[in-house]
Amino acid sequence: MTHKTQRFLTGITTSGTPHLGNYVGSIRPSVAASKGANATSFYFLADYHALIKCDEPARIQQSTLEIAASWLAAGLDPERVTFYRQSDIPQIPELTWFLTCVLGKGVLNRAHAYKAQVDKNTASGAEPDHDVTAGLFMYPVLMGADILMFRATQVPVGRDQVQHIEMARDMAKGFNHLYGDLLVLPEALIEASVATLPGLDGRKMSKSYDNTIPLFSSRDQLKKLIAGIVTDSNGPGVAKQTEGSALFQMYQAFASLEETAAMQRAYAEGIAWGDAKAMLFERIDRDVAPMREQYHALVANPEKIEAILQAGAARATALSGPFMQELRHAVGLRKLQASAPVTSKAKNHKAAKAAGPSFKQYREADGQFYFKFLSAEGKLLMQSRGFVSPKEAALAIASLQQQGADALPALQGQLDLMPGVEMLEVAAALSLPISASKDESHAISG
Numbered sequence: 001m002t003h004k005t006q007r008f009l010t011g012i013t014t015s016g017t018p019h020l021g022n023y024v025g026s027i028r029p030s031v032a033a034s035k036g037a038n039a040t041s042f043y044f045l046a047d048y049h050a051l052i053k054c055d056e057p058a059r060i061q062q063s064t065l066e067i068a069a070s071w072l073a074a075g076l077d078p079e080r081v082t083f084y085r086q087s088d089i090p091q092i093p094e095l096t097w098f099l100t101c102v103l104g105k106g107v108l109n110r111a112h113a114y115k116a117q118v119d120k121n122t123a124s125g126a127e128p129d130h131d132v133t134a135g136l137f138m139y140p141v142l143m144g145a146d147i148l149m150f151r152a153t154q155v156p157v158g159r160d161q162v163q164h165i166e167m168a169r170d171m172a173k174g175f176n177h178l179y180g181d182l183l184v185l186p187e188a189l190i191e192a193s194v195a196t197l198p199g200l201d202g203r204k205m206s207k208s209y210d211n212t213i214p215l216f217s218s219r220d221q222l223k224k225l226i227a228g229i230v231t232d233s234n235g236p237g238v239a240k241q242t243e244g245s246a247l248f249q250m251y252q253a254f255a256s257l258e259e260t261a262a263m264q265r266a267y268a269e270g271i272a273w274g275d276a277k278a279m280l281f282e283r284i285d286r287d288v289a290p291m292r293e294q295y296h297a298l299v300a301n302p303e304k305i306e307a308i309l310q311a312g313a314a315r316a317t318a319l320s321g322p323f324m325q326e327l328r329h330a331v332g333l334r335k336l337q338a339s340a341p342v343t344s345k346a347k348n349h350k351a352a353k354a355a356g357p358s359f360k361q362y363r364e365a366d367g368q369f370y371f372k373f374l375s376a377e378g379k380l381l382m383q384s385r386g387f388v389s390p391k392e393a394a395l396a397i398a399s400l401q402q403q404g405a406d407a408l409p410a411l412q413g414q415l416d417l418m419p420g421v422e423m424l425e426v427a428a429a430l431s432l433p434i435s436a437s438k439d440e441s442h443a444i445s446g
């Protein structure tokens with residue numbers, strides 16, 4: 001399958017303040033991955049997921065702001081990455097329901113997070129489902145919808161999330177089996193090289209262990225927290241072990257190979273812990289300081305972040321909207337006048353395939369005339385900019401219908417490829433007979 005592009009997607013639950021472990025394990029590698037030449041990336045703020053863990057509205061809002069600001073300060077380019085807030089995409093909860101209806105309940109019974117809670121309850125003599133909301137139970141389905149909605153192929157996650165990706169595959173298979181090959185099976189991407197950062201006490205840095213260093217602590221706070229990292233009691237001049245040293249692992253997560261080697265020598269030569277901590281502080285601060293300024297500027301300017309998220313939501317829904325239409329049709333949620341009843345999924349699928357790609361013309365509230373180009377499967381491939389008259393829009397469409405991809409150079413600046421869509425895919429669709437129609441869902445006058 002040559003048309004298969006790699007599409008990265010990952011979500012960040014908005015229930016806390018980002019710490020250095022989030023930065024090293026998720027933010028930094030994801031931002032780096034998004035800069036790859038062929039990457040299309042979908043990164044989002046999982047605020048529906050946050051509701052499962054957190055019932056403090058102000059905290060959800062604050063965390064959403066802080067996490068969005070952290071990703072942007074860390075170099076996420078919202079032009080390259082489709083960066084959005086989960087709750088701005090109404091198709092996600094809708095797909096959650098579709099998936100709920102194809103996934104066996106037993107699969108969810110076996111989910112690690114749910115099972116852990118049940119085991120804990122059983123051990124303490126409580127009811128098995130004590131303190132378990134239906135939201136916690138359904139967590140993997142919502143996550144499956146996040147992934148399947150945008151046809152992600154690669155999902156960078158920590159090991160603890162791998163089971164969820166497997167479940168998403170199960171849901172996609174179940175759905176496809178019933179309704180046709182619509183959902184893409186995702187793969188977990190577990191970066192072996194991505195460090196699990198130790199926390200202040202040497203265990204994995206995690207909010208649940210209360211051993212974190214906030215990514216954007218002030219210099220003073222950062223210094224103070226680093227001073228509190230556990231070490232052994234060897235004094236200055238006594239050789240230190242790098243293995244099992246949280247301080248060394250943290251240093252390594254930020255340092256170059258040469259810097260790491262130098263620290264290794266310093267350990268062997270018996271560097272005093274106070275000096276090693278000072279080196280760690282300076283090394284981390286060197287990376288964090290420039291981002292810190294940006295972070296504070298962003299947090300002080302929530303409207304700007306909101307605008308970025310709204311733009312991301314517009315890009316995301318340009319994909320999820322049409323795709324959901326296709327999914328609704330597939331399961332039978334249809335306008336009553338639309339096509340005769342189809343009885344089997346095979347026929348259903350054929351009918352979808354038989355229709356070719358299409359142009360849809362419409363007028364926006366800004367008074368301008370636009371069109372979209374959709375694949376035979378209803379996927380949005382291109383979107384035009386506004387034309388002042390319907391005639392100009394029609395001329396552009398006609399040239400595409402007649403000349404196919406050859407018409408594209410002349411239309412440069414008037415058409416945008418949707419994020420994640422490959423030129424090859426567009427060219428292939430343009431080589432087929434294409435229908436054109438006015439889109440009834442938009443009012444077209446004039």
Ligand code: TRP
Nearest residue numbers: 009010011012013046049143146
């Ligand atoms: N469950 C993930 C976590 O806690 C967050 C998340 C929600 C996610 N939806 C996702 C991650 C979709 C990857 C893909 O880390």
